[in-house]
Amino acid sequence: MVRLRSIEQLQELRSEIQSKRDAAKPLVAICAGTGCLALGARSVVKAFQDYIQEKDLEDQVEIKETGCPGFCEKGTLVVIYPKGIYYIGVHQEDVPEIVEKTILKGDLVDRLLYRDPETGERAVLENDIPFYKHQMRHLIGKNIKIDPKNIDDYLALGGYSALARVLFGMSPDEVIDEVKRSELRGRGGGGFPTGRKWESARKAPGEPKYVIVNCDEGDPGAFMDRALMEGNPHSVLEGLIIAAYAIGSHSGFVYVRMEYPLAVENAALALRQARERGLLGENILGTGFDFDVTIHRGAGSFVSGESTALMNALEGRVGEPRPKYVHTSEKGLWGQPTVLNNVETFANVPLIINQGAERFRSIGTERSKGTKIFSLVGRVNNTGLVEVPMGMSLADIIYKIGGGISGKKGLKGVQTGGPSGGIIPAQSLDTPVDFDELARLGSMMGSGSIIVIDEDTCAVDLARYFVDFLCSESCGKCLPCREGLKRMREILDAIKSGQGKKSDIQTLQDIAELMKEASLCALGRTAVNPVLSTIRHFREEYDAHIEERRCPALSCKSLVKYSIDPGICIACDLCQENCPQGAIYKSGEGFQVIDQSKCIRCGICFEICPKKVRAIVKESPGRA
Structure with a gap:
């Protein structure tokens, strides 16, 4: 790779990369994020590679493994450019038909298109799908267009232009002022104003100064940072370099949890490619600014996501918190001024520099600006990653984007903010999602998980x-x-x-x-x-x-009882055959009976009873 020594060389390289790309050439973009990989994306990629080779189409069709575009419920996701045809639930067996019909003839494979579950109306393009239509995808919208292992993809879409603007046209104080004017608040959970944190570290005495990316995302159901680090690591790295320049740091760290091997792999490759291009390391872009980054893999401790615990771990000690008598921005890693922000916070910085603080501030609520990425999981039809403007209501997120409650159950509430968050009842779903409103209801923003809870969940x-x-x-x-x-x-x-x-x-x-x-x-x-x-x-x-010793949700095993309605039982014997305790026997009248002294309330009989029959009765009778 050519090492860039000036802003002119960066612009020339970007133009060269763009000029070599044929916008009319068919391109198959396949989600290769962790979610789709678990659903068989690797076999889909290989099937495309093999079939394209078999048909001698290597020069005519490009295949790209991309990051997660968000709609995890429907993986493996495949988008066919230049038209942007969006296929869901793709398996390797579908590949020949996609190539023959869509790529070679321009026809659609109808069964692979999203269809509205109520109207049956099909969606061909991404923005036709309700899951995407109601989002504002400033950060994760490019994931499906970028091969995270190829820095040229990021450069072609304007990557590192914010860094060049900063290094060649802004002083460190001007950068901090721009971030302060944007009113960007940390996306890791605390919501502390990012610009104020940077300013504190810049003014704090002591050298060296450090910057750290916190990718120790440990909340159950949360995978926002993982998707960004896997799918677009250069956006995070660019924000990190800008932060380093702003506070006067020459050394940084990316702290990634052990359970994110693909994020580690893609981040390490991004660092190497950025160094080779002269965007990281010594004399970045010929400006004399030196800055480099080290990746540190966390040991799997949830508490290590806390700032002081994370810094203890980086120092080689046990990852446990320490008293914050002084802010870490003034005395953090090895006792020196340190800026620690999470992945999403850093990814917002290039947008703010390129588009301006006013543009960023125009989105969101009075005290919570910009967009926020959430993992939408639990008892909801459309699970995945969603990016919405701050202030969108929980109801809109769950029903307009999430498609409502799965199994046509009643909604009980949502849990936000991870294990340290709170449960918000269904009657409060009109609450706008921002830092302050969630706190008012006894919950928190946290890193951004939204777990939907239905009527079968016991509070x-x-x-x-x-x-x-x-x-x-x-x-x-x-x-x-x-x-x-x-x-x-x-x-x-x-x-x-x-x-x-x-x-x-x-x-x-x-x-x-x-x-x-x-x-x-x-x-x-x-x-x-x-x-x-x-x-x-x-x-x-x-x-x-x-x-009353009763569980209204029929969830707590000790308070639940199973019985069989003899007027409904068809004596199919499925419950008796599958009971692990042998607690079900046939009465003299021919129908099944449950021996309550042997029953362990496992619920297998209830689940296996034919749905058309439902002879198993589940109840919480309460006190005798």
């Missing part, structure tokens, strides 16, 4: 699940978090099993208040949100468990 059981997760992930350094979570789990276990006491609610609230006030880091202070929010919004479910 008590859900709170217990997240408390158990956090109990395992707590570093144990401070007593309020370590012991508070254990005690909360014990109480919730008792309530779930029908052994709860009326005083348990007050005890949970007292523990929560202590943890909020006395925990060392944000994990302990926010770990109480699932408990407090479910008590606040679903108190009646706690009361039912405690006072």
Whole structure:
């Protein structure tokens, strides 16, 4: 690769790359993100490669493995350019037909197009699909057009133009002022103003200064940072280099969780290619500015996503939090001024520099600007990554983009902000999604997970699940978090099993208040949100468990009973054959009966009973 020494050389290279690309040439873009790879994308890629070679079409058709475009529910995703025909659920067996009909003849493979589940209307292009139509995809919209392993793809779409603008036309203070005017807030969960953090680090005494990308995304159901780092690592790297220039740093780190091997691979390749192009390392673009980056793989600890814990890990120590008597922007990594932002925050920076702070500020709410990427998961029809303007309501995200609740169930609420977030009830779905409104409801933005909960989910059981997760992930350094979570789990276990006491609610609230006030880091202070929010919004479910020994959602095994309706049972024997405890036997009248002394409430009989019959009755009878 040619090492660039000036802005003119960068512009010439970009023009050269663009000139060699034939916009009319058929291009097959295949999502090769982790989600689609799990659904067989690798075999789809190979099938295209083999069939194109077999038909001697290598010079006529280009195949590109891209990042995740978001619609994970429908993978493997394939887009055929130049028309942009969007195929969903593609398997290797579909490849010959796609090549023969769509690429060679221009016809559509109708069964691979998205169809509206209500009207049956088909969608040919990306923006025709409701999942995409209601989004504002400034960050992840380019994923399907970029091979993350090829820096030229990023350059062809204007990549590193923001860096050139900064290095050749802006002082560090001007960069910080632009970011401050944009009102960009950190997307990692805390929502701290990014420009203020950078300014604090720049003004802080001490050398060297450091910049860090936090890709230790540990929230259950969250994969926003992973998709960006896998699909468009250069956008994150460009933002990181700009941040380094702004604060006067010459050394940076990308901290990636161990469970993201593809993100590590693509980030490492991006760093190497950027160095080869003269966009990273010594004398970047001939400006005399030196900056380089090291990748550090996290050891899998959830708490290491906390800023001081992450810095401890980078220093080779146990990844546990330390007291924040001084901000890390003033005294962070190795006691030096340090800027730490998450992946999405850095990816926004090139957009702000190229489009201007005013453009960024024009999107969103009064105190939460720009777009936000969310992972939309749980009991919703269209799961995946969505990018929307701050301020869109939860209802619009779930119903317009997510396609409503799966299985035609009733919506109970949503859980936002990861395991330290809160559960928001269905009656509050008109809430605009921003930092302040979610906090008002007892939840938080977090890194951006939205878990949709239906009527079959027990609020008590859900709170217990997240408390158990956090109990395992707590570093144990401070007593309020370590012991508070254990005690909360014990109480919730008792309530779930029908052994709860009326005083348990007050005890949970007292523990929560202590943890909020006395925990060392944000994990302990926010770990109480699932408990407090479910008590606040679903108190009646706690009361039912405690006072009636009944689970309204029919979820808690200890409070659920299975029986067989003899008037409906068709004696098919499926339940008896599949019961792991041998608890089902045939009565003298010929229908099945469940021996309650042997039943372990596994629910297999309920699931396997023919849906047209539904002879198995599931109930929570409560106190005898």
